[in-house]
Amino acid sequence: MTVWADVVGQPVAVATLTQAVTNPATMTHAWLFTGPPGSGRSVAARAFAAALMCPDGGCGSCRECRTALDGSHADVDVVATEGLSIKVEEARDLVTLAAHRPSVGAWRVILVEDADRLTERAADALLKALEEPAPRTVWMLCAPSVEDVIITIRSRCRQVRLRTPSAQAVAELLQRRDGIEAPMAIYAARAAQSHVGLARRLARDEHARIRRHDTITLASRIRTVGDALGAASDLSTIATEEAAAAAAERDAAERTRLMELLGADPTARTQPPQIRSQLASLDKEQKDRAKRHSRDVIDRSLTDLMSVYRDALALRLAGGVPLINEDSRPLVASVADALSSERLLRAMDAIGTARERIGANVQPLLALEAMMLELRLG
Amino acid sequence: MAPALPSAYLISGPESVLAERALAHTVHEITVAEPDAEVVRMYAAAYAPGDLGVHASPSLFGGQKVLVVHDADEGSDELIRDLVEVLPAATAGDVRLVVLHKGGPRGKRATDALRAAGARVIDAPAMKSDKDKADFAAHEFRAGGRKATSGAVQALVEAVGRDVRELAAACQQLIADTTGVIDESVVLTYHGGKVEATGFRVADAAMTGDTGEALRLLRHAIAVGVDPVPIVAVLAGQLRQLVKVGSAGRGRSAELARELGMAPWQVDKARRLLSGWSAEALGRCISAVAAADAEVKGGGRDPVYAVERAILTITTEHGAS
Ligand SMILES: [Zn+2]
Numbered sequence: 289m290t291v292w293a294d295v296v297g298q299p300v301a302v303a304t305l306t307q308a309v310t311n312p313a314t315m316t317h318a319w320l321f322t323g324p325p326g327s328g329r330s331v332a333a334r335a336f337a338a339a340l341m342c343p344d345g346g347c348g349s350c351r352e353c354r355t356a357l358d359g360s361h362a363d364v365d366v367v368a369t370e371g372l373s374i375k376v377e378e379a380r381d382l383v384t385l386a387a388h389r390p391s392v393g394a395w396r397v398i399l400v401e402d403a404d405r406l407t408e409r410a411a412d413a414l415l416k417a418l419e420e421p422a423p424r425t426v427w428m429l430c431a432p433s434v435e436d437v438i439i440t441i442r443s444r445c446r447q448v449r450l451r452t453p454s455a456q457a458v459a460e461l462l463q464r465r466d467g468i469e470a471p472m473a474i475y476a477a478r479a480a481q482s483h484v485g486l487a488r489r490l491a492r493d494e495h496a497r498i499r500r501h502d503t504i505t506l507a508s509r510i511r512t513v514g515d516a517l518g519a520a521s522d523l524s525t526i527a528t529e530e531a532a533a534a535a536a537e538r539d540a541a542e543r544t545r546l547m548e549l550l551g552a553d554p555t556a557r558t559q560p561p562q563i564r565s566q567l568a569s570l571d572k573e574q575k576d577r578a579k580r581h582s583r584d585v586i587d588r589s590l591t592d593l594m595s596v597y598r599d600a601l602a603l604r605l606a607g608g609v610p611l612i613n614e615d616s617r618p619l620v621a622s623v624a625d626a627l628s629s630e631r632l633l634r635a636m637d638a639i640g641t642a643r644e645r646i647g648a649n650v651q652p653l654l655a656l657e658a659m660m661l662e663l664r665l666g
Numbered sequence: 667m668a669p670a671l672p673s674a675y676l677i678s679g680p681e682s683v684l685a686e687r688a689l690a691h692t693v694h695e696i697t698v699a700e701p702d703a704e705v706v707r708m709y710a711a712a713y714a715p716g717d718l719g720v721h722a723s724p725s726l727f728g729g730q731k732v733l734v735v736h737d738a739d740e741g742s743d744e745l746i747r748d749l750v751e752v753l754p755a756a757t758a759g760d761v762r763l764v765v766l767h768k769g770g771p772r773g774k775r776a777t778d779a780l781r782a783a784g785a786r787v788i789d790a791p792a793m794k795s796d797k798d799k800a801d802f803a804a805h806e807f808r809a810g811g812r813k814a815t816s817g818a819v820q821a822l823v824e825a826v827g828r829d830v831r832e833l834a835a836a837c838q839q840l841i842a843d844t845t846g847v848i849d850e851s852v853v854l855t856y857h858g859g860k861v862e863a864t865g866f867r868v869a870d871a872a873m874t875g876d877t878g879e880a881l882r883l884l885r886h887a888i889a890v891g892v893d894p895v896p897i898v899a900v901l902a903g904q905l906r907q908l909v910k911v912g913s914a915g916r917g918r919s920a921e922l923a924r925e926l927g928m929a930p931w932q933v934d935k936a937r938r939l940l941s942g943w944s945a946e947a948l949g950r951c952i953s954a955v956a957a958a959d960a961e962v963k964g965g966g967r968d969p970v971y972a973v974e975r976a977i978l979t980i981t982t983e984h985g986a987s
Contacts, residue, residue, distance in 0.1 A: 513945040514913025540740040544711040649963045658956030
């Protein structure tokens with residue numbers, strides 16, 4: 289089983305990358321992995337890093353391969369941001385790191401998982417390192433699409449495009465890698481629209497399946513203005529609660545760790561100014577993270593909701609195609625009966641608008657309310 | 667030891683203002699009864715296993731100890747274990763325990779044990795709804811020996827109610843700085859310049875269909891540098907309340923208020939306004955306000971015009987159906 293085994297449904301990308309590993313003439317120092325969420329940008333980049341480190345070009349079982357894949361390799365640095373942006377200070381640290389020769393491996397790999405979150409100043413700081421790379425340093429940047437990356441950066445990278453893998457390919461991965469039974473694997477792969485991480489979660493977590501079901505049934509339940517506002521409030525509350533629950537324990541632990549690190553006395557009624565300012569900036573980071581998480585949860589719910597209308601449209605226009613919500617065919621059929629094709633398109637537009645608005649910082653609840661009003665039946 | 671005081675206290679709930687008050691009150695109550703008592707504060711984040719036991723053992727000098735444990739809900743397993751272990755010493759009268767727990771499953775073993783041992787439980791529930799905040803403000807004024815009209819409480823919650831701490835401070839300030847009955851005009855003198863207060867006045871004019879007054883207030887606010895973002899937020903909030911109350915049917919205001927997490931005056935106000943509104947019209951207004959929010963947040967070239975247009979939508983929809 290080579291390092292490429294988990295890079296599902298990406299024959300073109302894998303061919304490009306294996307060639308770069310075996311033929312030095314096709315190797316370059318900066319790569320940009322693009323593809324929709326869940327297509328496995330980071331998985332592909334890690335596999336590439338492993339293949340570069342491995343004496344056998346990516347056997348998948350040696351120490352180099354294993355440590356590169358799980359991110360513990362001394363010469364592979366994975367930058368995964370939890371905040372809304374990657375700041376210039378972090379970028380400068382990376383530039384310093386990039387100038388160093390690899391310590392044990394053949395290459396030093398710097399993998400930035402969310403290159404779309406580089407601030408303009410952070411991107412500027414990276415430019416020089418990308419232009420005049422150290423001889424054994426490889427940059428691997430990941431982003432949903434090239435447009436998400438500042439142009440000066442992307443013009444200096446070779447692009448590797450990942451496509452959405454087929455539901456079948458994702459289901460096979462779930463069966464092989466995670467030992468999930470076939471019917472559950474195919475349900476989860478379809479429902480997650482081939483987003484590998486989400487599919488695994490749906491397959492394993494009953495709570496996630498129930499929540500998805502609750503979300504998609506909204507499509508058949510909203511009739512009055514009051515229903516619409518109630519549904520918007522439900523979606524937004526669930527997202528905020530989920531984000532808070534995910535954060536609570538980790539936030540407290542981070543705070544304790546920071547206090548220890550600073551040698552602060554946690555029993556003091558007031559902290560000295562420099563400690564206060566560090567605590568305040570941690571607090572802000574944690575709030576950003578919670579905000580981002582709750583937006584991500586809402587976005588996921590909107591993808592789920594959108595799938596019902598896509599299915600309903602498919603049913604109206606093309607019968608016989610496999611549905612994303614194959615397991616909820618009666619629900620899809622009832623929506624397809626209730627709304628004309630034009631109304632279905634309008635519903636999809638409304639969901640798209642809500643996502644854009646939330647992305648542009650509109651109050652999520654308000655954006656959802658306006659959307660739900662457009663999703664009323666009748 | 668004064669027999670009337672309990673040996674253990676549990677201050678339970680997430681609202682930090684209330685929890686701090688309860689703690690201050692408790693410590694005061696104990697130290698008045700026992701002037702020699704020594705108060706030892708411990709924080710979950712800095713707890714070293716065994717600390718509680720060390721402090722609970724009788725001191726050579728015989729002074730009573732009060733052990734205050736903050737953030738028990740963030741406590742390590744050791745802290746929770748030690749709390750449970752030190753409880754018999756408290757019930758035996760060797761020490762007093764005051765435990766603060768914000769909620770959640772962590773540390774439940776200790777809070778259950780405290781309750782079982784007969785600790786005095788003081789709740790510090792989250793203040794989320796405007797009703798909670800209005801009750802709180804009214805209580806503050808009463809406790810300060812002052813009379814406040816319901817209009818004053820309403821105006822204060824609208825102006826500074828977003829942050830409970832700010833609300834508490836505003837109440838204290840009004841109690842300290844004014845004399846006589848606290849009415850709406852007193853509150854507006856102190857807090858009328860707040861963005862939220864402006865937003866509410868704009869919204870009030872818009873929702874009753876008074877185009878001229880709504881636009882005048884808006885332009886004045888913008889001219890003096892008020893940010894349009896919170897004004898849009900208030901418009902959305904007011905429309906939302908109308909829909910909620912309109913969909914909830916009849917029933918008594920007080921019950922409805924509890925059910926919807928609103929203050930009774932808000933329910934009454936919404937009901938008065940609703941006579942000029944249909945659900946459909948409110949829906950169209952909410953869509954318009956959402957579009958305005960998107961433009962204000964950077965999607966449009968002229969954010970002020972975006973808010974004006976939303977206000978015009980509201981005044982036009984008012985009474986149209
Ligand atoms: Zn290998």
